Amino acid sequence: MSGVGRRTFLKATAAAGAATTAVSGTAHASSAPVFEHGVASGDPLPDGVLLWTRVVTTAPVRWEVARDATFTRVVARGRTTTGAHRDHTVKVEVSGLRPATHYYYRFTTADVVSPVGRTKTAPRPSDDCGSLRFGVVSCSNWIAGHFAAYGYLASRDDLDAVIHLGDYVYEYFEPGVRVTEPQRECETVDDYRTRHAQYKTDPHLRALHAAHPVIATWDDHESAENSSAIGSPVHDPATEGPWAIRLAAATQAYFEWMPVREGKLTRRLQFGRLADLTMLDLRSYRTDTTILGTAQRNWLASSLTDGCVRWKLVGNSVMLAPLKIPPLPGLPPTNTDQWDGFPADRDHVLRALDRAGMKNAVFLTGDIHSSWAIDVPFGETTVATEFVSTSVTSDNFDERIGVPPRTASLQIEAQFRALNPHVKFVELDSHGAQVLTVTPEQVQMDWHYVADKRDPNTATTKAHSWRTQHNMAQVEQVL
DSSP: OOSSOHHHHHHHHHHHHHHHHHHOOSSSOOSSOOOTTOEEEEEEETTEEEEEEEOOOSSOEEEEEESSTTOSSEEEEEEEOOOGGGTTEEEEEEOSOOTTOEEEEEEEETTEEOOOEEEEOOOOTTOOOSOEEEEEEOOOOGGGOOOHHHHHHHHOSOOSEEEEOSOSSOOOOOOSSSOOSSSSOOOSHHHHHHHHHHHTTOHHHHHHHHHSOEEEOOOSTTTSTTOBTTBOTTOOHHHHOOHHHHHHHHHHHHHHHSSSOTTOOOEEEEETTTEEEEEOOSSTTOOSSOSSOHHHHHHHHHHHTSOOSSEEEEEESSOOSOOOOOOOTTOOSSOTTSGGGOHHHHHHHHHHHHHHTOOOEEEEEOSSSSEEEEEEEETTEEEEEEEEOOOSSSOOHHHHHTOOTTSHHHHHHHHHHHHOTTEEEEEOSOOEEEEEEEOSSEEEEEEEEESOTTOTTOOEEEEEEEEEETTTOOEEEOO
């Protein structure tokens, strides 16, 4: 790292974020321009990246990108504006950058300077990459604890990007470790904006965004539980109004507040000849009969079998593999919010992999607040692998049934494996973040667990490692 050491950079950005938070006590207004919610970057390309911030100002917002953290080597700059129509958020599409290169960026308005962010561009599609490394996260519920797992990833200097698999915010309200704003379930655009704003005051989340580009998709809680294009089981039109209006409000706030390009979450990013990353949207096109929609389903099958890269990574918000659930009080035998509820779509995608003889598809999944490594079956063979990210804070098995961790869950984990021989690893109790390492020979997922999600300064420990080797479509434990 040039210019400023990594630890110095992280401490400086954290201090700047804390200082701006202290200036403003509200999410949507301020007497002077402040960058209360930090800075972020996302969706890296070989020649550019998306930059994000939020600042309440009527003055122009200037931005700079440099090769060093002291901005003595500025390579791009410009200016833009913002306003109440987009909740004072700012997005800048920067181009003309060098591939596979770290850059630093900042914003300025009315002589107020934002915290400095660090980002990285992707390699060229023709580049031979020796390795790639991604952070992988999902399911961060404010009320359930502190986002120390994000802080762990922020402290690493070896990540190309962080993949967020959804449930970045939670829409509901209930008592917990921390109190959410607004103190009610989100229904309007102002509600969702306020919830996003609060999340981006968490110091660990601000540090994550300042340290690495984030590649994100959504799941259900960015709008409402088990949501789809046609509704949510917890949304009552009689008392909460039309679902379409609520969904539009949640969607608007998400695209304002997240470092993603406007309008569409289904996309594919390529990282040299080693891997590409297909990000799915499993909510916007979902109905009672499809999880993907026809266009996304056909595009996914084609993308997975075009042979352009060594590894096909898929950002997939809910579990792909079939899963029989042990007989547990209050639980059905299958979870139809997952791909199990849409077997025709799953068969279409897996059949395409089988026909192409493609064994290097790796699905990266969130949603179920637990850790899994799975051989994805199709007929009598396996055609892909699936690694499931545990939650950053959202309650998992032991917390939901009120027992100490690693007690009752051990028997349930054994039952899951017995009912589902393709499930090779499951851990139901821990929270944390994952690190995915990609080389030409293998893809490996490492699970890093926090000791106590209620403690903002908790320790993080590497707990498990599983991998799949080239052209095998099977997972194996790394000891």
